[in-house]
Amino acid sequence: MKEYNIVATYSLFIVHLIVSSFSDLYDLKQTFKALLSVAGEGEKPSEPTSTKLDETTVGTCGCNKPCNCLKATEATVGFSDLYSTGRPINMIDLLPALDGDMKTMTFLQEVVDILLAYITESFDRETKVIDFHYPNELLQRNNWELQDEPETLDDILISCRATLKYAIKTAHPRYFNQLSTGLDMVGLAADWLTSTANTNMFTYEVAPVFVLLEYVTLKKMREIIGWEDGRGDGIFSPGGAISNMYAMLLARFKMFPEVKEKGMSSVPRLAAFTSEHSHFSIKKGAAALGIGTESVICIKADERYCSGFVPFFVSATAGTTVYGAFDPLIAISDICKKYQVWFHVDGAWGGSLIMSRMHKWKLDGVERANSVTWNPHKMMAVPLQCSALLVREEGLMQNCNQMHACYLFQQDKHYDLSYDTGDKALQCGRHVDIFKLWLMWRAKGTIGFEAQIDKCLELSEYLYNKIKDREGYEMVFNGKPQHTNVCFWYLPPGIRYLEDKEEKKKRLHKVAPVIKARMMEYGTTMVSYQPQGDKVNFFRMVISNPAATFEDIDFLIEEIERLGQDL
Numbered sequence: 051m052k053e054y055n056i057v058a059t060y061s062l063f064i065v066h067l068i069v070s071s072f073s074d075l076y077d078l079k080q081t082f083k084a085l086l087s088v089a090g091e092g093e094k095p096s097e098p099t100s101t102k103l104d105e106t107t108v109g110t111c112g113c114n115k116p117c118n119c120l121k122a123t124e125a126t127v128g129f130s131d132l133y134s135t136g137r138p139i140n141m142i143d144l145l146p147a148l149d150g151d152m153k154t155m156t157f158l159q160e161v162v163d164i165l166l167a168y169i170t171e172s173f174d175r176e177t178k179v180i181d182f183h184y185p186n187e188l189l190q191r192n193n194w195e196l197q198d199e200p201e202t203l204d205d206i207l208i209s210c211r212a213t214l215k216y217a218i219k220t221a222h223p224r225y226f227n228q229l230s231t232g233l234d235m236v237g238l239a240a241d242w243l244t245s246t247a248n249t250n251m252f253t254y255e256v257a258p259v260f261v262l263l264e265y266v267t268l269k270k271m272r273e274i275i276g277w278e279d280g281r282g283d284g285i286f287s288p289g290g291a292i293s294n295m296y297a298m299l300l301a302r303f304k305m306f307p308e309v310k311e312k313g314m315s316s317v318p319r320l321a322a323f324t325s326e327h328s329h330f331s332i333k334k335g336a337a338a339l340g341i342g343t344e345s346v347i348c349i350k351a352d353e354r355y356c357s358g359f360v361p362f363f364v365s366a367t368a369g370t371t372v373y374g375a376f377d378p379l380i381a382i383s384d385i386c387k388k389y390q391v392w393f394h395v396d397g398a399w400g401g402s403l404i405m406s407r408m409h410k411w412k413l414d415g416v417e418r419a420n421s422v423t424w425n426p427h428k429m430m431a432v433p434l435q436c437s438a439l440l441v442r443e444e445g446l447m448q449n450c451n452q453m454h455a456c457y458l459f460q461q462d463k464h465y466d467l468s469y470d471t472g473d474k475a476l477q478c479g480r481h482v483d484i485f486k487l488w489l490m491w492r493a494k495g496t497i498g499f500e501a502q503i504d505k506c507l508e509l510s511e512y513l514y515n516k517i518k519d520r521e522g523y524e525m526v527f528n529g530k531p532q533h534t535n536v537c538f539w540y541l542p543p544g545i546r547y548l549e550d551k552e553e554k555k556k557r558l559h560k561v562a563p564v565i566k567a568r569m570m571e572y573g574t575t576m577v578s579y580q581p582q583g584d585k586v587n588f589f590r591m592v593i594s595n596p597a598a599t600f601e602d603i604d605f606l607i608e609e610i611e612r613l614g615q616d617l
Contacts, residue, residue, distance in 0.1 A: 091393045092340050103467040129157065129203035143203070155208060161210060168214045172221035172233060173597060178573030179213060183504040186222040188216060210453055218576070224605060229399055231372070232431040237495040240486035242432050251286075251480040252458050252472035261469050264484040267491070271424060272440050274404055274496075276417030283441040283448075286476055286483040290398030291438040293423040294332060294365065296476070298322065299339060300421060300441060301363040301392030303450040310450065314340045321359035322392075325367050325377050332365050332396070363392045368413050369400020372582055372590055373526075373534025376400060379415030387418075395419040398437065398534055402429035405496060406503045412532060427505055429534075429594050432487045434597040447474040506593045510534035513591060513603045522546060522611065526588050534593040539586075540565065540610050542617040559586035561617055575609055 086433065132143040132153060145154045171177045183191070192212055201209075219225060219231030249257045251264070264286060273280035287293045302309055306317040320341050324332045324347070332346055345359065364386050366377040379395060386393035395401075395416050401424035403409040416422060420442050427436040441447055452459075452473040461474050472480065493497070513536050517523040525539035539558060548554040562579035569575050578590045591606070 063437070075095040128374075129160070129207060132157075133200050134203065134206070135200050145595065148398060157207075158315055161208055164207070164210050167279040168217075168219075169221070169233070169238075172219040173223065173604075175223060177222070179225050179576050180218050180570055182570045182573060183216065194261045200424060203252070204234075208601045221595075221597065223595060223599065223602045224575040225595060226593060226598070226606070227578050227592060229428045229433075229592055230425075230434055232597060234431050234433065234490055234596070237431070237433045237486040237490045240489040244482045244485045247482070249480055249482065250472075251475075252470070252478075254469035255463070257482065260482045260484055262428050262473070263488045265469070267484055267488050268438060268440065270491075271438060275422055275440060277440075277442060280487065281444060283444045283474075285439055285447065287439055288435050288477075288481070289435055289437045290396070290423050290425045292476075293398070293425075293437050294394070294396055295339065296439045296447075297365070297392075297394040297423065297441075298332070298341070298363055298452055300446055301394065302339065302341070304363045304392060304420075304443075304446065305360075307449075314490050315347060320345055322365065324348065324365040325370070325501045346536075361389060361391050363394065365394045366419075367395050367400075368395050368397035368416065369403070369533050370535075372535065373536030373537060373582065374400070374531055375594070376412045376532050379413065379418070381415075383415050383418035392420045393418065394423045398423045398425040399428055401504055402426065402499070403432075403507075406507075407500065408504055409507060413425075425486050429506065430487070430490075430499055431502065431594060431596050432490055435481075436483045436487050451476060460496075489597070497581065502596050506534050506598070509593045509598055509600065509603055510536050510591075512600055513593075513606075516603070516607060520607075526582070526585060534591075536591040537590045538589055538591070540614055542614045544617055555586055557617075560615060562589055564588040564617060565610055565614045569609070572613070575606055577606065577610075 116280065134144050136143050140307065142150065143153050143253075144150045144157060147153075165317045206279040218227075220228075220231055225231050228512075244260075247260075249255050249260065251260060268286075269280040271280075272282045285296070287296060292544075302317075302320065308316050322345060323333065324346060347359075360466060366379055366382045368376050370376075370381070383393050385391075395413075397413065397416065398405075400412065401422065404413045422440045422522070423437065424440060425437045426432040427434045454473070455478075459467075459470055461467065472478070494502070512532060514525075514531060517538055518525055522541050522543070524539045524541065526539065529538075540561060541558065542561060545554055545557045545561070548557070559581070566577065566579055569577065578592070579587050580590060581587050591608070
């Protein structure tokens with residue numbers, strides 16, 4: 051196994067802090083209490099008691115001397131006859147079993163080792179981005195059926211290794227397939243801590259720290275947008291599509307509050323407007339809310355088609371999914387103000403550019419929006435999922451969505467009820483998405499995120515400049531890209547000089563899918579492709595991976611040419 055580098059090791063700081071700091075594996079409970087206690091004035095965590103291990107349990111670890119560290123005891127714990135559950139239940143081997151401390155810590159350390167190896171490999175350019183197999187092959191190679199009887203912990207560890215063996219290494223510097231790429235070590239550590247805390251974002255009473263961190267972070271994001279003193283509201287949702295649907299829901303409620311109780315039959319037929327290349331979630335939101343996809347009008351639609359509709363919502367896009375284009379927010383906001391229509395900015399992809407002094411001009415006018423979608427899990431490389439909806443009007447989300455569930459949101463609690471944020475969410479149970487963003491922000495600072503974003507845009511400009519006049523390449527649209535999206539065709543030698551335009555177009559349509567398939571089969575890199583309107587399949591290169599370098603861009607160009615030269 052490769053020696054772990056310091057970056058990968060740091061990502062596991064929280065886990066190792068707990069696992070490796072025990073002076074006595076038989077006294078873990080008191081140590082946990084010390085680690086997890088919150089000291090008040092004049093109060094200190096109690097020191098763990100020290101008890102010597104029996105001589106029969108003392109082993110030898112990497113320090114080459116007898117000791118009682120965790121590595122020394124791993125050899126005494128085998129997983130082939132251990133279970134996380136049993137019949138009867140008191141036969142379980144891991145916590146909460148009374149004698150499950152050492153076995154639990156040893157098992158978790160083994161999982162940590164698997165994860166460390168995977169993390170290290172993910173950043174190694176000599177490893178594959180993907181070990182591709184067809185679905186039927188994976189099903190035949192692995193017995194993934196669920197059984198009635200429990201498996202041993204040894205089997206569980208085998209499943210962990212197999213899962214990562216066939217997983218896409220989204221942290222790999224040559225993975226460019228999606229808008230969400232990369233793996234931040236602090237964000238990863240934060241995600242593990244979140245899962246360990248395993249709480250729900252209902253109320254302050256069950257998630258006090260996380261609720262406050264969400265409050266602080268949303269306020270900071272609103273300040274960056276330009277809303278005075280960061281005033282307003284917001285929430286973290288399961289993704290940009292849900293954030294956009296939230297915005298549409300609020301816009302409808304703002305114009306027709308009676309719809310909450312009386313339904314769509316109480317309001318006129320509504321129309322939502324968006325740009326031609328907006329995200330599909332705008333139509334999906336209209337379908338989910340009963341407004342209907344026919345009520346979503348693209349800006350090129352015939353005005354007569356809108357007859358009888360009441361405009362209530364305009365969604366401008368800051369960074370379209372395919373081209374990375376930014377709508378003119380100031381001009382759109384002027385129209386919305388004139389007609390008193392809700393102005394939403396879908397900045398799921400491009401919203402993070404507002405953190406860059408060099409590129410934030412592309413979002414000029416966002417401060418005029420009624421609501422903004424912003425996905426830190428994209429350009430900011432926060433681990434999935436992390437999407438925020440920011441709302442200018444405070445209290446609107448609560449009025450729109452609250453249902454006063456008395457078993458959660460009692461009105462006679464002994465603290466400020468404004469921190470019970472769950473009733474303004476559409477969900478009941480809500481995952482803690484805030485901690486990874488907050489901890490990364492603390493680790494990087496705003497200037498760290500700015501540098502990360504600027505680097506990705508610099509790499510995309512480098513790619514654009516390298517291929518715009520290179521033989522065998524054609525750009526899908528004229529002009530320098532506004533975001534990291536670089537859209538292009540690669541024309542292999544076999545079709546490069548064809549005079550029959552229809553034949554050339556027909557054959558070119560097949561090039562990107564074949565090259566993409568070969569990329570995956572070789573495991574060297576991954577880039578997305580798609581058609582758009584009357585344009586045949588083209589490569590859509592996006593860069594959001596902080597690990598990518600100029601050398602990786604050079605490799606991509608060479609690999610496309612290598613894989614497509616015979617087409």
